[in-house]
Amino acid sequence: MAVSGGRTLIPITALIASVLCAVLLLQQVESAYQRPKEVQTERPVIGIVTIPEAGCLHFGDQVVVSSNARWLQAGGTRVVPIFYDSTPEELDYILNRVNGVFWSGGPVFFNPHTESHSGSLYLRTTEYILKHVMRENRRGNYFPLWGTCLGFERMVQLVAEDAEASIVKPVDAENYAINLGFTDVAFESRLFRSMNAELFKEVASPATRLAFNNHGLGIHPDYFHNITNLSRHFSVLSVDLDRHGKPFVSTVEGKRYPLYGSQWHPEKPPWEWSPDWVLSHTNMAIQLSNYFGRFFVEECRYNKNKFESPELEDKLLLHNWNTIPASAILSIDPTVFIPFMEYYCIDRSKVPSYDFITKRSKQVSSA
Numbered sequence: 001m002a003v004s005g006g007r008t009l010i011p012i013t014a015l016i017a018s019v020l021c022a023v024l025l026l027q028q029v030e031s032a033y034q035r036p037k038e039v040q041t042e043r044p045v046i047g048i049v050t051i052p053e054a055g056c057l058h059f060g061d062q063v064v065v066s067s068n069a070r071w072l073q074a075g076g077t078r079v080v081p082i083f084y085d086s087t088p089e090e091l092d093y094i095l096n097r098v099n100g101v102f103w104s105g106g107p108v109f110f111n112p113h114t115e116s117h118s119g120s121l122y123l124r125t126t127e128y129i130l131k132h133v134m135r136e137n138r139r140g141n142y143f144p145l146w147g148t149c150l151g152f153e154r155m156v157q158l159v160a161e162d163a164e165a166s167i168v169k170p171v172d173a174e175n176y177a178i179n180l181g182f183t184d185v186a187f188e189s190r191l192f193r194s195m196n197a198e199l200f201k202e203v204a205s206p207a208t209r210l211a212f213n214n215h216g217l218g219i220h221p222d223y224f225h226n227i228t229n230l231s232r233h234f235s236v237l238s239v240d241l242d243r244h245g246k247p248f249v250s251t252v253e254g255k256r257y258p259l260y261g262s263q264w265h266p267e268k269p270p271w272e273w274s275p276d277w278v279l280s281h282t283n284m285a286i287q288l289s290n291y292f293g294r295f296f297v298e299e300c301r302y303n304k305n306k307f308e309s310p311e312l313e314d315k316l317l318l319h320n321w322n323t324i325p326a327s328a329i330l331s332i333d334p335t336v337f338i339p340f341m342e343y344y345c346i347d348r349s350k351v352p353s354y355d356f357i358t359k360r361s362k363q364v365s366s367a
């Protein structure tokens with residue numbers, strides 16, 4: 001009995017082992033990060049999700065802060081706004097045409113039970129976009145997403161499937177400049193490995209404090225070990241301490257997909273000059289900003305989406321809106337708090353739907 005049992009057992013164990021191997025192999029194949037060999041476009045377009053902003057007064061109801069757009073544009077891309085209150089159809093339309101998406105910082109609350117209509121639309125839209133980005137990457141269309149500050153927190157919260165936003169906790173890091181506390185894997189990471197040695201050293205140096213933080217919430221590094229979805233998806237590249245020594249994750253990159261997140265603000269040094277901010281404008285701070293802008297745009301060149309025509313693309317680009325200097329808003333209402341140099345203020349009620357634009361461009365091209 002023991003022998004015959006053993007005989008049947010061996011093939012079964014072997015079978016189980018080979019199935020396990022196959023599963024492990026499949027998982028490895030699925031999980032391996034892979035960028036296409038060839039650049040897909042040298043004319044990338046990146047979508048920036050707008051932020052609801054009542055402070056725009058009569059200029060609009062949502063904004064793209066200019067520094068975010070400039071940061072990307074200086075890296076060699078055009079940008080289009082993705083309205084935070086887009087319908088799923090509008091999101092499908094734009095997401096199938098842009099080469100990557102950027103989520104900026106901004107004042108939106110994570111409370112899933114929020115009574116703020118605009119806040120809940122922002123949460124819905126970002127969730128829709130993340131699902132799209134994950135799906136495209138799984139299907140082999142390389143689709144980069146970068147989140148900064150609010151955008152970073154939102155991306156991590158979504159990947160963790162933390163509906164209650166319980167991993168996003170108060171920290172004291174507003175108007176706070178610090179060096180990046182690199183982890184062991186930072187040096188070999190995609191994000192940092194091409195950085196020149198001098199800049200890498202300066203970014204790590206407590207003497208220079210090149211990373212500008214401006215957030216009252218943060219995510220503890222332990223969550224990236226003890227929440228499976230986070231450890232599966234993200235490498236933690238830097239961790240910093242707030243004013244009271246509380247750690248928060250400050251830079252991450254995706255292990256499987258081109259997801260990037262910074263709790264700090266790479267976009268500000270060349271473009272924001274508020275004297276109230278402890279923001280470094282040294283040559284190294286500018287280099288750091290440019291390095292990341294160019295890095296992300298380069299990632300987006302590997303995505304294969306495109307607009308059907310240059311005319312259609314042009315109609316959706318951010319340059320169709322005017323920038324409003326902060327002083328123009330302050331001259332109407334001095335009590336509005338605006339720490340930025342300028343905004344693109346978008347009045348959604350005056351934006352024609354994508355359908356309309358498509359039809360019109362067809363009429364134009366057939367005329």
Ligand SMILES: *[C@@H]1O[C@H](CO)[C@@H](O)[C@H](O)[C@H]1NC(C)=O
Nearest residue numbers: 134158159160161228229233
């Ligand atoms: C998170 O984990 C759950 C359960 O394992 C899984 O179904 C889900 O797809 C994961 N989400 C992401 C974004 O990987």
Ligand SMILES: *[C@@H]1O[C@H](CO)[C@@H](O)[C@H](O)[C@H]1NC(C)=O
Nearest residue numbers: 220221222223224225226227
């Ligand atoms: C994960 O880490 C956080 C932060 O330290 C801790 O509060 C939480 O209890 C941990 N959760 C588990 C399941 O270990």
